[in-house]
Amino acid sequence: MLDQVLNALLTVVIGVGVCVLYFWGANWVLDRLLGSDEQTSANDGLRTKIRPWIFLFPALFFLSLYLIYPVFATMWLSLNGASGENFVGLANFIWAIQDGNFLQSVYNNLLWLIIVPIGATVFGLIVAVMADRLWWGNIAKSLIFMPMAISFVGASVIWKFVYDYRSGESEQIGILNAIVNGLGMEPQVWLQIPFWNNVFLMVILIWIQTGFAMVILSAALRGIPEETLEAARIDGANDLQIFFSIMIPQIFGTIIVVWTTITIVVLKVFDIVLAMTNGQWDTQVLANLMFDWLTRGVDFGRSSTIALVIMIAVLPIMIWNIREVNKEEGTR
Known part of the structure; x- marks a missing residue:
């Protein structure tokens, strides 16, 4: 434990030292090339234009190295075979639209897209509204936000104990099956029930993301002018009318x-x-299918094709989201 702490501290010290050395050295080189401030002011304009790019260069370099380059490399690999060397053109894309597992993954992703965002947003909004009316609302918010601090794998391990099934006469240690057994019904293998097993997996992500939605929406609700709510109450609006007609x-x-x-x-x-x-x-979902083809199928072409599909699906939503955030910040 002590070794890990010391390694972390050493990493921080070295990282900060390298950053300081880079910026000091870059400015020193710039001043030597263009003349120091004491010597001349003829190149002040040029120096002012170059200096921000010196600060931005590390970020731009690593962004290009770890984001932009992989995108083009993935595009190229998607046009090649399993080894990533022999060019096959659009064969991987033709395979994708004809493969049953790929189509099943697309269908499951669509289910996730419909259920999870709606579920997490609705529950987060309900909690944000209700918690502000309780004296222990901040405690409730803290408990609901807590799953955000857990990794997806950690949350999955927790929910494995919720859905756990033991065959035969073994005692059911899964919470859900223990409840079902206590009510006199037969325990179920929840994760093998068609369609519903996907929903049971979605519950985990809803459980995690509800805290995120609650925090953001709670802050937005606090920004509603109190005068507007008071005016609605004076006009005779009930709580539901205020919620749907004013708050939303x-x-x-x-x-x-x-x-x-x-x-x-x-x-x-x-x-x-x-x-x-x-x-x-x-x-199966697309990201997991991509991982399967990359590690088990060892097919760089097909895994890259699936990665491109995910990227194409994410990109428009991300661009639209950034525009909405910028628009909202611009109106403040």
Whole structure:
């Protein structure tokens, strides 16, 4: 434990030292090339234009190295065969639209896209509204936000104990089956029930993302002018009318941003499916299918093709989300 702490501290010190050395050295070189401030002011304009790019260069370099280059490399690999060397053109894309597992994954992803963002946003909004009316509301918010601190794999392990099934006369240790057994009904293998097993997996992500939605929407609700709510109450509006006619319209932009943000998370969902079912029993999703072809099928072409499909699906939502955030910030 002590070694890990010391290694972490050493990493921080070295990282900060390298950054300081880079910026000091870059400015020193710039001043030597263009003349220091004491010597001349003729190149001040040029120096002012170059200096921001010196600060931005590391970020741009690593962004290009780890984001832009992989995108083009993935595009090229999607046009090649399993080894990533022999050119096959659009054969991988033709395979994708004809493959049953790929189409099943697309169908499951669509289910996730419909159920999870709506479920997490609705529950987050309900909690945000109700918690503000309770004296222990902040405690409730903290408990609901807590799953956000858990990794997807950790959350999956927790929910494995909820859905656990023991065959024969073995005692049921899964919470859900223990309840069912206590009510005199037969325990079920929940993760093997067609269609519903996907829903049971979605519950995990809803459980995690509800805290995120709650925090963002709670902040938006606090931004509604109190005078507007008081005026509605004076006019005789009840709580439901205030909620649907005043609160929802005023925070609708924030609701859409929360919904689209969770949608992007859903499109990339991988950990939960891998840890819970590994895509068995018709629970496969695109990210997990990509991982299967990359590690088990060892087919760089097909895995890259699936990665491109995910990227194409995420990109429009991400662009639209960024525009909405910028638009909302511009109106403030």
